[in-house]
Amino acid sequence: MFGYYFDLAWRSLKRNKVLTALMVLAIGLGIGASMTMITVLHVMTADPLPDKSARLFYPQIDPQDMEGYTPGKEPMDQFSWIDAMNLLHARKGSHQVAMTGGRVTVRPPQGESRAFFADARYTSSDFFSMFDVPFLYGGGWTADDDDRQARVAVISRTLADKLFGADHAVGQSLRLGKDVFRVIGVVDHWDPVPHFYDLTQGSYHKTEDVFLPLETAMALGQGTSGNMSCWGHGGFPDPRNMKNANCVWMQFWVQLDTPAQVQAYREFLVHYSEQQKMLGRFQRPPNTRLHDLMGWLDYNHVVPGSVQLQALLALGFMLVCLVNTVALLLVKFLRRSSELGVRRAMGASKQSIFAQLLTEASLIGIAGGIAGLLLAFGGLWIVRHQPVEYAPYAHLDMAMLGATLVLALCATVLAAMFPAWRACRVQPARVLKIQ
Amino acid sequence: MTVHPIIAALKWHKAGVLLIVLQIALTLAIVSNAIFIISQRISVIQRPTGVVERDLFRVSQSFVGAPSGDDPASLDKLDALQLADLGILRQLPDVQSVAASDGMPLQGSIWVGGLALTADQKTPTSAAGLYYGDEHMRSTLGARLVAGRDFNAGEILHHTINSTVPSPVIIVSQALADKLYPHGDALGKTVYLDSKPTVIIGIVDRLQVANASTRPWVYMSVMAPVRLDGVNANYVVRAKPGRLLPAMQAARKALFAANRMRVMPDSWGIQSLTEIRDKAYRADRGMALLMGLICLILLGVTAAGIVGLTSFWVGQRHRQIGIRRALGARRIDILHYFHAENLLIAGVGVVVGAMLARGLNVWLMTQYEMARLPVTYMVTGVLAMLAIGQVAVFVPARRASLVPPVVATRAA
Numbered sequence A: 001m002f003g004y005y006f007d008l009a010w011r012s013l014k015r016n017k018v019l020t021a022l023m024v025l026a027i028g029l030g031i032g033a034s035m036t037m038i039t040v041l042h043v044m045t046a047d048p049l050p051d052k053s054a055r056l057f058y059p060q061i062d063p064q065d066m067e068g069y070t071p072g073k074e075p076m077d078q079f080s081w082i083d084a085m086n087l088l089h090a091r092k093g094s095h096q097v098a099m100t101g102g103r104v105t106v107r108p109p110q111g112e113s114r115a116f117f118a119d120a121r122y123t124s125s126d127f128f129s130m131f132d133v134p135f136l137y138g139g140g141w142t143a144d145d146d147d148r149q150a151r152v153a154v155i156s157r158t159l160a161d162k163l164f165g166a167d168h169a170v171g172q173s174l175r176l177g178k179d180v181f182r183v184i185g186v187v188d189h190w191d192p193v194p195h196f197y198d199l200t201q202g203s204y205h206k207t208e209d210v211f212l213p214l215e216t217a218m219a220l221g222q223g224t225s226g227n228m229s230c231w232g233h234g235g236f237p238d239p240r241n242m243k244n245a246n247c248v249w250m251q252f253w254v255q256l257d258t259p260a261q262v263q264a265y266r267e268f269l270v271h272y273s274e275q276q277k278m279l280g281r282f283q284r285p286p287n288t289r290l291h292d293l294m295g296w297l298d299y300n301h302v303v304p305g306s307v308q309l310q311a312l313l314a315l316g317f318m319l320v321c322l323v324n325t326v327a328l329l330l331v332k333f334l335r336r337s338s339e340l341g342v343r344r345a346m347g348a349s350k351q352s353i354f355a356q357l358l359t360e361a362s363l364i365g366i367a368g369g370i371a372g373l374l375l376a377f378g379g380l381w382i383v384r385h386q387p388v389e390y391a392p393y394a395h396l397d398m399a400m401l402g403a404t405l406v407l408a409l410c411a412t413v414l415a416a417m418f419p420a421w422r423a424c425r426v427q428p429a430r431v432l433k434i435q
Numbered sequence B: 001m002t003v004h005p006i007i008a009a010l011k012w013h014k015a016g017v018l019l020i021v022l023q024i025a026l027t028l029a030i031v032s033n034a035i036f037i038i039s040q041r042i043s044v045i046q047r048p049t050g051v052v053e054r055d056l057f058r059v060s061q062s063f064v065g066a067p068s069g070d071d072p073a074s075l076d077k078l079d080a081l082q083l084a085d086l087g088i089l090r091q092l093p094d095v096q097s098v099a100a101s102d103g104m105p106l107q108g109s110i111w112v113g114g115l116a117l118t119a120d121q122k123t124p125t126s127a128a129g130l131y132y133g134d135e136h137m138r139s140t141l142g143a144r145l146v147a148g149r150d151f152n153a154g155e156i157l158h159h160t161i162n163s164t165v166p167s168p169v170i171i172v173s174q175a176l177a178d179k180l181y182p183h184g185d186a187l188g189k190t191v192y193l194d195s196k197p198t199v200i201i202g203i204v205d206r207l208q209v210a211n212a213s214t215r216p217w218v219y220m221s222v223m224a225p226v227r228l229d230g231v232n233a234n235y236v237v238r239a240k241p242g243r244l245l246p247a248m249q250a251a252r253k254a255l256f257a258a259n260r261m262r263v264m265p266d267s268w269g270i271q272s273l274t275e276i277r278d279k280a281y282r283a284d285r286g287m288a289l290l291m292g293l294i295c296l297i298l299l300g301v302t303a304a305g306i307v308g309l310t311s312f313w314v315g316q317r318h319r320q321i322g323i324r325r326a327l328g329a330r331r332i333d334i335l336h337y338f339h340a341e342n343l344l345i346a347g348v349g350v351v352v353g354a355m356l357a358r359g360l361n362v363w364l365m366t367q368y369e370m371a372r373l374p375v376t377y378m379v380t381g382v383l384a385m386l387a388i389g390q391v392a393v394f395v396p397a398r399r400a401s402l403v404p405p406v407v408a409t410r411a412a
Helices: A001-016 A017-044 A081-090 A143-145 A156-165 A214-220 A239-244 A258-279 A293-299 A305-335 A335-345 A350-382 A396-424 A428-434 B006-048 B072-092 B137-141 B174-180 B243-257 B273-280 B284-316 B316-326 B331-367 B377-401 B405-409
Strands: A056-060 A095-109 A118-122 A135-138 A151-154 A173-178 A179-189 A211-214 A251-255 A289-292 B057-061 B094-099 B111-116 B125-132 B145-148 B157-159 B168-171 B188-191 B196-204 B221-224 B226-228 B232-239 B270-272
Touching: A001 A017, A001 A258, A001 A350, A017 A305, A017 A350, A017 A396, A056 A293, A081 A095, A081 A211, A081 A239, A081 A251, A095 A211, A095 A214, A095 B094, A118 A214, A135 B188, A143 A214, A151 A156, A151 A173, A151 A214, A151 A258, A156 B331, A173 A211, A173 B157, A179 B188, A211 A214, A258 A289, A258 B270, A289 A293, A305 A335, A305 A396, A305 B006, A305 B284, A305 B331, A350 B072, B006 B284, B006 B331, B006 B377, B057 B072, B057 B094, B057 B196, B057 B243, B057 B273, B072 B094, B094 B243, B125 B174, B125 B226, B145 B232, B168 B174, B174 B196, B174 B221, B174 B273, B196 B221, B232 B331, B243 B270, B270 B273, B273 B284, B284 B331, B316 B331, B316 B405
Parallel strands: A118 A211, A151 A179, B125 B221, B157 B226, B168 B196
Antiparallel strands: A056 A251, A056 A289, A095 A118, A095 A173, A095 A251, A135 A179, A151 A211, A173 A179, B057 B232, B057 B270, B094 B232, B111 B125, B111 B188, B145 B196, B168 B221, B188 B196
8 A cells, every 4th residue: 555655656746846856955955954953952952971960060159248249149150269178178979079270381292392282170189080081091180199289190182192192191291381290191082062060161162181180280370261250359369369369260060979968968058158157258148059060051051042043043944944845735735636536536535645645745755854964964064164162063963863854754744734634625526527 | 906806816725825924924034033133243243443453463472481470570581571572573674563462352362350430439330351561552553542642651561460550541442431431521530440540541432342242341441551471472563564464474483583482373373353353253254144044045945935836826727817818808917916916915924924023033032132123124024025926926927927818718
């Protein structure tokens, strides 16, 4: 039965090539444009650590003075040194990490004249285990190394390749500015998207090439980078005095494995704020938040408005293409009233005519899906060549590829419902008489 | 021509009419909003920086192994490195003028300060982008001085960005002057820059802050008489007219020849303001282009839909057209009939579409930073959609007009 429908559909499509091509093109364009933008959205809203994101939390506290205080306002989204250290040393979570971004001048062994900048991350020791950072060689440092301000460094595979060859980087000396560090680990390719652990650098920033113990980097005065917000009348702090400044510039993450732990941590944050207020450091009433990883990305609006707008535009575009397909299918089916009338007169039921017309539509849908897929590949190629920070991640994965075809098929069959229903309502007697 | 028979005939094609109306309405709603977004992007791209952009370039580099700048002696060493560079650049034959300037319009990173009218004002009157540089900064950038004077050499300080030393004098942009003193008497007034007193000694016509921000204070700029000392040192250079490229190449060579211990990346170590502008707005241009392309295809798809449906109707009414022709209707009458029919359908479509466009715009305004859709866009969109309908219907309508009267006499 299906083979027969397929045969009929094929003949019918061949009979009017222009109309068929027009429909395939309309569906292809709609699917291509919307899948391009949906893929970009899909990549941008991806979970950077699917296995662990539900257990990683970003706390917020409100350390500011009463100036400009409005109850209910969201607290600051970074930490001062003192608060970050207090939370770190309180050890209320399974793991916790305090960190900040930085930029270092790498002086390669090949010669001073080739010195270059690299992005760095100054972090406490739990960073690597908390975020499941894959090591190619060696490993991270211990909390003890951090406290002792050990001059050790972990570098990316790319940087290791460039400087020493990744195979023998561990144990080498790494010269950053005027200081020398011993390389103790090489991180394999690791590029979480978005750059969730520090969104101030740009949500789709690339993973840093150099990791240094936080205390070491601060003691040596390696330059920090990222956003800094200060309050009171101190202005921007002296780099040597960052630890005491009324400024937030650090990120803090905590791993909480059970709901009980999460609850306990919420209470701890309130308790901590009250305690700091009693000590006179804080002035505002406790105003705390605890977002899990995905919640934190959401709170920070990591997906830019322009991308959402483009996705909306693409969906609107697809809607128009579908309406267009409905119109063209209506034309196509109604034009064949007489043929359908003959089939009805010869005993075909309404259902079988309906099924036959839908088979025809699904053929168009599949062709449109393939055309859309090609257009989406082209569209994503264009997106990858855009100067936006998420550009390198715009790739079609298998799931999206399947989704494209299924979407095209479903959309077309759905669009064919009404024209097919109209077409099988023909009165066999009437069309036969006219002929 | 009366409208009544057209409406009566369309009653036989309710579904088709509805589909065309829907398609025209959706297309109008989407396209008018998209074009509006594009035009907003373009107006952002085209706004002036206030500096003379031709022949201007920026040098951005860091000294490797430079002194820390923590104590006065090492601060002087840092400053000497910078002064040496400025001297080298000044001697190049293709260079017209050179200045120490941390900022450059559109370049990206920006220092922000708050300006207040009194010492104990809690919230500043305005935020402003800060340009730190020496006495040649304003003239090299080419910002037009409309009141007051330039810095003189004696006023130039040098310190790190973290220093708490106040700048006794500043030059502000006209926009900032007007914000601080709406009566136009800002010159010579004492204001408070990050709570420290300073006197406005000059006003420039216009100066965009150092990034491509779309914030309301985009033209609120302050020039402070400070050569910023630090590992990074940035200069602005104006080449002699038409000598931009040779000057840029010579600058790179001369700086490296004088001191190898520096990092000056190929990609952004030395770049002209034209390149900087290009990079700053590349994403906006890309988005405008993409949206424009989608709009164009959308209009094409809608036109194709109209052609498809009208062709079908013409085929169906073949005999009726023949009868009308046999009864004396001229070709032009048949042509007019289909054009009028399309105008009627498209007319309903654009009315619905205009309402949809407005609704979409209102919704977008609640979700994103979006202005109200101007009436001119709506009217232009409506006229464009009607025109597209008329053009699209021409081919099938012409075919209809060619139906010979003899068709009427043939048996059905």
